[in-house]
Amino acid sequence: MTISEQLLSWYKKNSRDLPWRHTKNPYLIWLSEIIMQQTRIEQGTPYYEKFVTTWPGVKELAEATEEEVLKLWQGLGYYSRARNLHETARIIMQEYDGKFPATYPNIRKLKGIGDYTAAAIGSICFNLPYPVVDGNVLRFLSRVFGIRESIDLxxxxxxxxxxxxxxxxxxxxxxxxxxxxxFGALVCKPANPGCVDCVFSGICVAFNSNTVGEIPARNAKATIRHRYIHYLVVTVSVGKDKFIFLNKRTGRDIWKNLYDFPSLEFSSDNKGSSLNEDDFNNLLCCPTPKFQQVSGPYIHQLTHQKLHGRFYHVHFDKPVELPYLLVPLHEIHQYPVPRLIDHYMLHHILMLK
Ligand code: SF4
Incomplete structure (x- = not known):
């Protein structure tokens, strides 16, 4: 049997039953591929289901607002995927009359679709013979063929x-x-691959040369950038109602168009938790009231960044004008926010009420 025949026969018997494996609809395959990038299946599947239920087709997704898309995406991270998804849905409506393009070059041209995703959509939906090469495939093929050079090259x-x-x-x-x-995800895994029962053990160079643990080789890990962000959570009472100020991030960063709080950011921890009210005066364009509460650091690890968030709560007991968006406190959950803010709100928002 050829490698291809062996793989297909193994797949028939062992593939997981995942919702997007029952369709060749390019919209659904595209959605699943984008959601599953850098995401575990268990984490991504509920998001896939939520998206399909909310926007069953490309037309419905194109008609949504970007804010609605970001909100549904909240918690998955890498928000540029959501922004591109939405923009691409609009492009498909405008330039392809709502029909997903069916050639590799046209699929590849869409925003947020690289070689890998174009090959996945092209091959699954349109039978185009373009191979996908993700981390699982790199590991599997480099082991079977004994490729010892770094797969980062x-x-x-x-x-x-x-x-x-x-x-x-x-x-x-x-x-x-x-x-x-x-196969890469279930058998030829990064640690403890199932070599003993593997259908390729007879031909696998890594297995037969006892080098499975050394392949695939990788370059040294990229250095992690630490970001120390001090958030000022500003609430205000107007009569019996409570409001909170939100900051919409408009710059070109990972959180573009998401909401957070007024903040100060440092690249080192030299400030630690020692910020005081005066440090925030410029942010508010007025003297900052005394902190009511300071949270310990909230840590969130991304692939190339480690975020250290600290939250300071201040309250105005009468109306105040600040250069931020004032929203009723009970509506705060309608706004798409980064994971770090979501974690903070989970623990503290009730206390602010
Ligand atoms: S024998 Fe081991 S290393 Fe080789 S393909 Fe199979 S699982 Fe991967």
């Missing part, structure tokens, strides 16, 4: 792409691609 990546292209099944490219990814 473009040249190694190209070599593995070429191997995938050589072995892709032209009649079932979608199943072949999914089989490779599934």
């Amino acid at each position: 473009a040249v190694t990546n190209g070599k593995i792409q070429a191997l995938a292209l050589e072995h892709i099944d032209h009649n079932q490219p979608g199943d072949f691609n999914q089989a490779m990814m599934e």
Whole structure:
């Protein structure tokens, strides 16, 4: 049996029953691919289901507001995926009359769709023989073929792409691609791969040379950027009602168009928790009232960044004008916010009421 036949036969018997495996609808496959990037299946599946229920087709997604899309995406991280998803839905409506493009170059041209996603959509939905090469595939093929160079190098990546292209099944490219990814995820895992029962143990170079633990090789890890963000949570009483000030992030950063609180950011911890009211005066354009409460650090780890958030609560007991968005406290959950803010609100928002 060829590698391709073995993979397809294994896939038939062992693939997981996932909601997007019952369709070739390009909208649904696209949605699943974007949601599952850098996301575990268990975490991403409920998001996929929420998206499909809320916006069953590309037209409905295009008609949503970006804020609604970001809100439903909240908690998944990498928000540029959500912004691109929404923008691409609009492009498909305007330029392709609502019909998902069916050629690789046209799919690849869409915003937020790289080689990998274009190959996945093209092969699964339109039977186009383009191989997908994600982390699972890189690991599986580099072990089977004994590729010892770092998979972070473009040249190694190209070599593995070429191997995938050589072995892709032209009649079932979608199943072949999914089989490779599934095999990497379930059997040829990063740690403790199932070599003993593996259908490829006879030909696998890594297994037969006892180098499974060394392949795939990686470059040294990129350094992590630490960000120390001090948030000022400002509430205000107007009569019997309570309001809170939100800051809409409009700059080009990972949280573009999400909401948080007025903040000061540092690249080192030299300030620690020692900020005082005066440090925030410029943010509010008026003297900052005394802190009512200071939270311990909230830590959130992203791939290349580690966020250290600290929250300071102040309250105005009469109306005040500040250069931020004033919203009723009970409506705060309608706004899309970064994970760090969501965590803080989970623990503290009731106390602010
Ligand atoms: S023998 Fe081990 S390393 Fe080789 S393909 Fe199978 S699971 Fe992966």
